[in-house]
Amino acid sequence: MKQISGPTKQYERLVIEDKIIDGNPVMTWMVTNATVKLDVNGNYKILKDTKGAKVDGVVTSIMATDR
Numbered sequence: 901m902k903q904i905s906g907p908t909k910q911y912e913r914l915v916i917e918d919k920i921i922d923g924n925p926v927m928t929w930m931v932t933n934a935t936v937k938l939d940v941n942g943n944y945k946i947l948k949d950t951k952g953a954k955v956d957g958v959v960t961s962i963m964a965t966d967r
Contacts, residue, residue: 905943907966911958912936912944914965930957 914920915931922928933953937945946962948955 901939901943901945902941904962904966905945907962908936908944908946911962911965920961927957927961930955934958 911920930953933949934955935947935949937947939945946955946959
């Protein structure tokens, strides 16, 4: 979780600032499914907000942001 926390914070900032442009409705749906959980050290972890939700596109986008 520590390694992905920084890129997750960066991705969150980019989404809030409307700097991530993706017209794909499936990706938009996945972003709305994603929630962030903080651990005791302030590290971010992506979770699904409901059972059956998908966040795979968000996680791979975060990984790509880090590369």
